[in-house]
Amino acid sequence: MESRLLLYNTLSRNKELFEPLNPPFAGMYVCGPTVYGDPHLGHARPAITFDLVFRYLQHLGYKVRYVRNITDVGHLEADLDEGEDKIAKKARLEQVEPMEIAQYYADRYFLYMDALNVKRPSIEPRASGHIIEQISLVQQILDAGYAYEVNGSVYFDIEKYSKTYQYGRLSGRVLDDLLTNTRNLEAQEEKHHPADFALWKKAQPEHIMRWPSPWSDGFPGWHLECSAMSTRYLGLQFDIHGGGMDLLFPHHESEIAQSQIANRVTPAKYWMHNNMITINGQKMGKSLGNFITLEEFFTGNHRELLKAYSPMTIRFFMLQAHYRSTLDFSNEALEAAEKGLKRLMTAYEILIKSPSPQTDPRSAIRDPRSPIIHRQSPIADLFDACYAAMNDDFNSPMVIASLFEAVHIINSVYDKNESITVEELDLLKKMFGIFVFDILGLKNEQSSDQSVYLDGLMDLILKIRQKSRETKDWGTSDQIRDALNKLHIVVKDGKEGTNWNVE
């Protein structure tokens, strides 16, 4: 299929045609989690956003190398225990090795991302495994004359950089503003300019995460790892760099500066940023103490939650919003997502499981919105609309809207036994296969563990119930239905007989 994929490039603040540097290959780097806490809803947003990008690029036929890092070195904790990084701090509190913490939370992260049906990236490098690359990157920047050493720490020279390059290009910031608006920290006494950022920090004696370097025993600055690892696995220049909007400044801005000096190029062609999750209109974040972990969502064990929400409900909820919009959490919105997803999946079950409806070369399917005779089936139109939506900066909400129109058609056909062509029926199945399962990455949670025994038993039970219904023995009939309900098996009597499914 001829595709013209447009994606919004933060660098240009415009939608641009996606033209990879080396087709058919596509390289994508996304900033991954710092593994010092349980994964929460905020972690799910970029994971799902770039999973969608990954899946769609693959669907279009690109050979994608998707790199997402694990930050297990930790970043500077500015407010207290100066210089001590997050992972080390947590390790000290919990009396374990820092790597034990990193391992534990990395495992937790994978567990919950798997539950959300987020595909594993091609490579998941760890910052701690790339200290050598980071040290050599610092050296390159020093050699180029854009960094300076003070007391064993190395800082990037923003002032010098700004004479030739534009620091603030990605985030739209101006250096003078940075100068006047940067908070004064004690550590900044070492810096020549308040906007300078650390490339290497000398470790204090009590700091347990440390590596030897030409300058001191210490640890790398927090912008360094992404530059080092993206270069290592994707080359000096690659196609897409992704991450949360909160990383725009200073993290991504500094990555650009580092690459510009060390490699003489801007690292990524397209910069993509997902927006934040809000809770009561406010950002959900660790420091705000208002975050809800994924485990809490899946179990319902949190005071803000009225009930548990399944992984696919969370995934669907996020895909119903565009990735560049903020998405506000509420129980009401999640319940709506849950019901909508069920409607989508039930229609799919009907499509593949029910006996074929009346097929007829003269389809009764008409576009309800337009009396015009189409040159092609309205179902083909919906199919095209799905591609058009994805090609327009991954507009998953519009894909979902088209899918619901398909649901409407499926229900009408089966409910009223309207005629449909064999081709249209196949097209519907194909549309669901590609968009619902392959691209949106949704799974059917309703009918996961049905066995042949269950099918056989249900046949038997429903036959007995049918007999009681024929003799108008409603007591027995309802008793069976109620008992099955308690086992989470829902029985529905329709015109064409009785249906059932496991909830």
Added chain:
RNA sequence: GGUUUCGUGGCCGAGUGGCUAGGCAGCGGUCUGCAAAACCGUCCACAGCGGUUCGACUCCGCUCGAAACCUCCA
């Protein structure tokens, strides 16, 4: 204060210079022993004030309000 972004119906959320978003909820029907589901119909919008235009929810300006970033954060 600066930077970026946003303000859509009861809720969540797309989109567009004139033509239906979609989901959930509500209301009225159809179907049904009842229930559920489904189907048909229906109500509720584009923060406010100006401007451009034949026409603006959509473009421009102002006002009000909100958020993120500027400090670790997805």
